[in-house]
């Protein structure tokens with residue numbers, strides 16, 4: 491009950507902000523969200539974006555560790571599943587902070603529509619649009635965890651493959667949108683995340699092929 495009330499309240503606020511953004515774009519209002527001078531919100535958004543990416547990458551890595559069983563000797567599988575679910579919530583929450591902080595930033599001047607509608611923002615439109623689509627994909631994958639029983643294992647697993655597109659989307663979005671993508675720290679972050687996911691995906695494919703061959707033999 492409390493959860494439903496909270497969700498209803500959040501949706502109500504979101505609707506109000508959407509109407510406010512539409513009115514501001516039509517010149518009928520000046521916008522409800524105050525913007526702050528300085529770089530505090532800009533820095534907050536970027537820090538949240540990078541940590542969201544790290545959480546999402548670890549999330550995908552733990553998912554692949556669960557499906558390949560590659561780390562079963564080091565981490566019990568049940569613990570990996572728990573971590574996998576938790577990291578999905580962490581990545582989504584940080585993505586929310588990453589996007590929300592942009593609303594009060596005076597440099598980019600995003601409104602709620604820029605954050606909700608892919609490819610609408612005038613700031614790095616393609617790269618930011620990719621980020622918005624990625625956020626929706628991550629939300630779908632996260633919600634599907636809760637609906638696993640209702641969906642059935644087969645449909646749930648198919649939906650779960652969307653995680654690969656979500657990871658790729660986040661990687662491209664970070665590289666293309668980030669102002670510091672060329673720095674050594676960010677290069678190392680993107681390369682190690684991409685390398686780990688690629689390696690574990692290859693292992694997953696090899697194991698799946700072997701299992702299929704054994705089954706036909």
Ligand code: HEM
Pocket residue numbers: 536537539540542543546581585588589592598604605606613618621622623624625628660663664665667668669670671676
């Ligand atoms: C509503 C969805 C999103 C919006 C509106 C958005 C917006 C932005 C913007 C405007 C930037 C450019 C910052 C700069 O110039 O440095 C950026 C960078 C970035 N975003 Fe997003 N993003 C979204 C979703 C995501 C998601 C889902 C992730 C990963 C899980 C993510 C991770 C990043 C990263 C890693 C950077 C680079 C930060 C840097 O190098 O400073 N974003 N995003």
